[in-house]
Amino acid sequence: MNFDFAQSHFALFELPTSFALDRARLDARYKALQTEYHPDRYASHDDATRRLSLQIATRVNEAYQTLKSPLARGRYLLTLAGVDTEEETNTAMPMDFLMAQMEWREAIGDTKASRSVDALEALNRDLAQETDALTQELGALIDDDRDYPAAAMAVRKLRFLEKLHEEIGDAIEAVLF
Amino acid sequence: MALLQISEPGLSAAPHQHRLAVGIDLGTTNSLVATVRSGSAACLPDDDGRTLLPSVVHYGADQTVTVGHAAQKRQNQDPANTIVSVKRFMGRGLTDVADAAxxxxxxxxxxxxxxxxxxxIKSPVEVSADILKALRFRAEQSLGGDLVGAVITVPAYFDDAQRQATKDAARLAGLNVLRLLNEPTAAAIAYGLDNASEGTYVVYDLGGGTFDVSILELTRGVFEVRATSGDSKLGGDDFDHRLYCWILEAAGLSQLNDRDARLLLTKARQAKEALTDHATTQVTAKLSDDSVIDVELTAEIFQQITDHLVQKTITPVRRALRDARLTADDIKGVVLVGGATRMPHVRRAVAQLFGKPPLTNLDPDKVVALGAAMQANVLAGNKGDDDWLLLDVIPLSLGLETMGGLVEKVIPRNSTIPTARAQEFTTFKDGQTAMAIHVLQGERELVTDCRSLARFELRGIPAMVAGAARIRVTFQVDADGLLSVSAQEQSSGVQASIVVKPSYGLSDDEIGRMLSDSMAHAGDDLEARKLAEARVESKSIVNATLAALEQDGDLLNADERQAVDAALAAAQAANAGSNANLIRTAAEALNQASGDFAARRMDRAVSRGLAGHKVSDF
Incomplete structure (x- = not known):
């Protein structure tokens, strides 16, 4: 049994290096990989082997999570192409996106105050639609246009939307639990 | 990068040789040990045919340790030295149990x-180790050989400190831990393999002291935990305690002494169990002041006074469903685990939530141990035809303390394990060579609301200007759900050293001391017990003889007196040594030698007409 820690997540999962993803193949390969490398397979082996199996299984989980999430997958593809998404440093955003952000925040603030789970869930559905549209755009920018600077912008925008999604989720939990 | 080579799974184990491995359910109230023999899992009984070992340990002044049913019997007589429900104390601080009576x-x-x-002084780890030792002994006796390892189950909602404490206890008991397995997951293995189930299932596990809920997806050969939640301070014990308070109220009592309190808690538990099959039950007890309690309890009242506890289990169920992005309608079946799920109103609440009756075709007391045995069998390398993959998750988020006492999540809850996450830190001041990192577990934002797991000090960071050092700290959670941390300075490649201070764990020194203590006694733990018992018995015969000689020594002539004195001296000499057989023999000889003497004393007592005295007074 061999494992190459240097290979890309796509290579590990025997998938083409693209944003478009065959989810069924990803899931099937994930189970095959864990069946082969999971620490449970090596519970009775020596320390070094168990440690290695732990590292491999950890890598497989990390790769699976990265490829499964559109945002993480886009970010990873850009990293492979040598592009920094500058999510922490680049805060320059188009004016219309910033305006839309402010509207989202206001809506979340108001709905939070109402403590209505239904209203928060409705907001979440609207946000999911916007996220889906932006995800489609990101896919086209990477796979078709190979416009990485524009794709990096899309990743930064998606990160914003993800934070909004987390905020709504926290608000729902605060009401429910 | 060089390719690493690993041998084929299973090759290192000798072929065709069955390796003895067990699954242990280390429960709050009861513990069990199970194993797979000729393809099927079974719980191992004790000499009296009982599979449940009460998780009760009694410590005697003479260092005797009694575990299980025998210890349970001493519970009412010696509550302070009879430790029950020790699982509640694992990995916990004094402030965590301040409210518990x-x-x-x-x-x-x-x-x-x-x-x-x-x-x-006993740590909960040592007490748990005594329970595990008893189970290990039972298994080795029953299987006729040394165990290669054990799978120990833990509540899915156990945090890192509680898991580490459990693993430490197993180490102390001389067990090789193949894996810490989450209890609901173990139940799912037993249930899923037994019923060849497919689909999404909920395991609702209400034990003696902990509540867990796990949502699992079962597909051909894969058990994938989608989400888990729970309450590590909620279980059947709480129902007993609520009932105990109700009995006090109904009987118009306030403060009780330890013995009476223990007695009434036992009565409360029995009443709870009686209501599983009956609509009413009578609670009767005689207290130490000879007053008698006699109250009637109905199922309705029991349901009313414990409804808030049942509701407390529903919140984690909803949270788990939400985390798994599922609704109750997506659930194909609900498996009930844990003795407390026998309570009819618990079953009704679960049935109502999911709109279908729960599955109960496996014994809720045994299912966890059986699943653990099946997993132990596979982990030990005894591969059967059926083979499966288990993908479990971490129950609580792991985070780090940041500025202002806030927690930044590093690994979110319900991440599939094993998992790792690296985080980069930098220095705050010029020339800074050390930094402190505080690791926490929990879902809340404030440090004070989360459980402190450990504090790390990174030392040996090369002196640089502020912000220039790049320290990469890697958090690794292994397949047992246990965290380890490593750190490296990136620009210089210096491996910063880590000093771990587990907040609720035992330090390595403590573990080392306990291990060497148990090593010293181990090997012949059983011998030590035999010896202690022999000494106690011998001492009581010696003391009785001494007292009798002082009182009625004139009944013996010189020869007789010499014979008794010689036997007495021999018994005392044997008792000073450490040969249990010799002690027993000498004590028995003393008993024989003073037999005649005892009979004569009895005659004298009777002739003196000391009416009203019991024989035992002499």
């Missing part, structure tokens, strides 16, 4: 709480 004397120390007994 227990008869124990806690030792006020930082870190994990400790119990003061007549046999010395």
């Amino acid at each position: 227990t008869p124990y004397r806690f030792v006020d120390e930082p870190g994990m709480l400790k119990l003061s007994t007549v046999a010395g």
Whole structure:
């Protein structure tokens, strides 16, 4: 049994290096990989082997999570192409996106105050639609246009939307639990 | 990069040789040990045919340790030295149990709480190790050989400190831990393999002291945990305690002494169990002041006074469903685990939530141990035809303390394990060579609301200007759900050293001391017990003889007196040594030698007409 820690997540999962993803193949390969490398397979082996199996299984989980999430997958593809998404440093955003952000925040603030789970869930559905549209755009920018600077912008925008999604989720939990 | 080579799974194990491995359910109230023999899992019984071992340990002043049913019998007589429900104390500090009513004397120390007994100060880890030793002994006797390892189950909702404490206890008991397995997952293995189930299932596990809920997806050969939640301070014990308070109220009592409190708690538990099959039950008890309690309890009243506890289990179920992005309608079946799920109103609440009756075709007391045995069998390398993959998750988020006492999540809850996450830190001041990192577990934003797992100090960072050092700290959670941390300075490649201070764990020194203690006694733990018992017995015969000689020595002539004195001296000499057989023989000889003497004393007592005295007074 061999494992190459240097290979890309796509290579590990025997998938083409693209944003478009065959989810069924990803899931099937994930189970095959864990069946082969999971620490449970090596519970009775020596320390070094168990440690290695732990590292491999950890890598497989990390790769699976990265490829499964559109945002993480886009970010990873850009990293492979040598592009920094500058999510922490680049805060320059188009004016219309910033305006839309402010509207989202206001809506979340108001709905939070109402403590209505239904209203928060409705907001979440609207946000999911916007996220889906932006995800489609990101896919086209990477796979078709190979416009990485524009794709990096899309990743930064998606990160914003993800934070909004987390905020709504926290608000729902605060009401429910 | 060089390719690493690993041998084929299973090759290192000798072929065709069955390796003895067991699954242990280390429960709050009861513990079990199970194994797979000729393809099927079974719980191993004790000599009296009982599979459940009460998780009760009694410590005697003479260092005797009694576990299980025998210890349970002493519970009412000696509550302070009879430790029950020790699982509730695992990886916990004194402040965590401040509200619990227990008869124990806690030792006020930082870190994990400790119990003061007549046999010395005991950590919950040591008490648990005594339970595990009893199970290990039972398994080795029954299977006729040394165990290669054990799978120990833990509540899915156990945090890192509680898991580490459990693993430490197993180490102390001389067990090789193949894996810490989450209890609901173990139940799912037993249930899923037994019923060849496919689909999404909920495991609702209400044990003696903990509540877990796990949502699993079962597909051909894969058990994938989608989400888990729970309450590690909620279980059947709480129902008993609520009932106990109700009995006090109904009987118009307030404060009770330890013995009476223990007695009434036992009565409360029995009443709860009686209501599983009956609509009413009578609670009767005679207290130490000879007053009698006699109250009737109906199922309705029981349901009313414990409804808030049942509702407390529903919130984690909803949270798990939400985390798994599922609704109750997506659930194909609900498996009930844990003795407390026998309560009819618990079953009704679960049935109502999911709109279908729960599955109960496996014994809720045994299913966890059986699943653990099946997993142990596979992990030990005894591969059968059926083989499966288990993908479990971490129950609580792991985070780090940041500025202002806030927690930044590093690994979110319900991440599939094993998992790792690296985080980069930098220095705050010029020339700074050390930094402190505080690791926490929990879902809340404030440090004070989360459980402190450990504090790390990174030392040996090369002196640089502020912000220039790049320290990469890697958090690794292994397949047992246990965290380890490593750190490296990136620009210089210096491996910063880490000093771990587990907040509620035992330090390596403590573990080392306990291990060497148990090594010293181990090997012949059983011998030690035999010896202690022989000494106690011998001492009581010696003392009785001495007292009799002082009182009625004139009944013996010189020869007779010499014979008794010689036997007495021999018994005392044997008792000073450490040969249990010799002690027993000498004590028996003393008994024989003074037999005649005892008969004559009896005659004298009767002739003196000391009416009203019992024979035992002499």
